[in-house]
Amino acid sequence: MLTTFIPLGVTLVAAPLVPGLINKTKAAFAGRQGPPLFQLYFDLLKLLNKGAVYSRVTTWIFRAGPIVSLASVIVAALFVPVAGTASLSFSGDIIAFAYLLGLGRFFTVLAALDTGSSFEGMGASREVTFAMFAEPTLFIIFVILARVTGSLSLSSMLTQAPLVGTPSMAGLLALVVFSLFIVCLAENSRIPVDDPATHLELTMIHEVMVLDHGGPDLAFILYGASIKLFVMVAMLAHLVFPMPDGSPVQSGLVFGSLMALITIVIGIVESAMARLRMVRVPRLLMAACMIACFGMIISLR
Amino acid sequence: MTARFAFASLRNGQTMAEHSIPVAPEMSSLLDSVAEQCREGRRLANFFGHRASDQPLKLYAVMSDDKANLLWIGAATAGASFPSLTPRCPQAHLFEREIYEQFGCRPQGHPWLKPVRFPARPQSPPIPRNYSFFHMDGEEVHEVAVGPVHAGIIEPGHFRFQCHGEHVFHLEIQLGYQHRGVETLLEHAASGRVPFLAESIAGDTAVGHGLASAMVWESLSDVRVSARAAALRAVALELERLANHVGDLGALGADIGFVPGSAYFGRLRGEFLNLLMELTGNRYGRCFVRPGGVTFDLPETMAESFLKRMKNAQKELQDVSRLFFDTPSVFERLDGVGAVSLNACQELGLVGPAARACGQDHDVRKDHPYGMYRFHHIPTMTADEGDVFARASIRRLEIERSLEFVISQIDNLPQGNLRAACGPLRKQSLAVALVEGWRGEIMHTVITDEEGRISRYKVTDPSFHNWMGLAMALRDQQISDFPLINKSFNLSYAGHDL
Known part of the structure; x- marks a missing residue:
């Protein structure tokens, strides 16, 4: 029973490391030392010890936003395998996974609209617009994986796909990994879609929606975002390399190094290119969707 | 007729x-x-x-x-x-x-007679503070108001966008939050305080405004500046330009999320500020230019180390510029954003790099040469497009030319006194001084009364000419591009508000 929750526990404990490692990578490219690897843990601790300020014009939705989105992302994390095993898995859990992420976004957007601020409204409209392009891609990827592995549960789809090792499958997996990588960047508001480091409200997408949250609410949001990032990177990790069957230590090591590698790749992408113009973002996401479609055609052959 | x-x-x-x-x-x-x-x-x-x-x-x-x-x-x-x-x-x-x-x-018959700043002169009539902003009607038109308090550590200004979704129809800029009554202060200041006040008109243009003020003063008191002082002034002015232009390119990098650009340009900006500090004793070049000359010399040994460091910086700048301007995603992000046409530029009378980016071949150093620029010309750079990329390229080219100029100046500094004494000002006269600051044309105009005291001190900062250019550049643009376009102009709030 207890072992069931080890994958979720690892996710909850290790998630804040991912943004830390991305920031370290970016700092290295900028020739700086950068914030400590554990900076997000310190930030979360600091924020949890603070009080929160609520505007009089907001309603309970504003307060519920961070809690619901954190809760939904934690539940979604149950289905994602860590080093080969997931905490919870049933046939068709991919739908639950996708819509749990959707539910989190929905409440973040509602909370943003609840403030009545023009910035947050702008951010909300951008977030749902881009999600509209990212979501189909995710589903097409799921269709491909379901077709390849013959399974409808997220963990077996992710862990079995790389094992179906024919050359044509390798090409297919490359398409899947590439489009999932772009979805990962978009969903987690990384460059080239969004810039998590900017202070300019007018250019923000995700950040601008949470400007009015503070204290523990902001901690929930930041923590939820790091879990979402961890989960998406874990999905990529399972796709690019099969987890070894040996001891948990062995697969844990492989998984850990894959996670670090993909995280560093995200950091390199962020350092090597500028952000896209906002009107160009849908094109990038549509390109990802098209690539996934090609993959689907190949998988149906 | x-x-x-x-x-x-x-x-x-x-x-x-x-x-x-x-x-x-x-x-x-x-x-x-x-x-x-x-x-x-x-x-x-x-x-x-x-x-x-x-x-x-x-x-x-x-x-x-x-x-x-x-x-x-x-x-x-x-x-x-x-x-x-x-x-x-x-x-x-x-x-x-x-x-x-x-x-x-x-x-x-003025089409848009709204307040510029809040009144400071006692004789001014009250100005309606509850000014009604320009406003569009339409079912899906919405208004976004930014400032005067901003998220970053920048000066206060209020921006109002009339938008349809992400599309901006019109931007209205309301400034005046930094009005300190500089002109009145200058008119009533003791003569020794004038240079200090002039240097604090805009903190990032201390040398530019200090120089314009000193030129007016020298002109009114018939003082000639030695060749050495003139050369050192030019060096300080160009170092200020270098630091700010390099810093601006770095800031553009930060705005588009291009980490290496912002980091490397940011470091090089520090290098130029350090040079300015070694020359003047202040990172922003304060207390260096004074009526009659300059306050500090550049001895032989220091000049040598300056040359070495400048040449290093020149090489590094070439590499960083190439990295920044040759990265496709950077070009894609800057190209075609926030364009101002040459026609609009001329109608609005834009100045400085913003005007040169539109193809307006205007530079005070060439058109109204002063000091060392009478003997050494810096080629004027222009671009055609008038967009953010053009404004960035103009900065890049001006950085190169400025560096060449400063290196050649330090290489053969003329001899001469550092500072000549200034006598009383001429009575009932008017003097004009133009300086090409890093943002463009700085103009100081002074009128003296029958006792040789300043009765009118008019300061015109380049930002005064250029803010309207920014508003025009935003027409039909994406609202998410505003910070980038704003940064490409990088205008002064304090210089406008006085």
């Missing part, structure tokens, strides 16, 4: 007795003449009011003829109002609003 009212010519840094400034018989003939000169390609460099004790308000117009390297000045006595020049000559719009705000003299 009656003959045109003739202006008197004047050179940069020259003084003229007040009685020799031509006074038009009527306000309208002065305005007609200004409008006609604008049509011929001259720029309205300054247009301001002055009310000497117990005398009626007089308006002065200074035209700049960039081709002939001359300034033209004329004046007229104004009553309670005058027919607005703005409909004929849009460059005048902010000057007229300023005149209305400072003296209560109403430009009749």
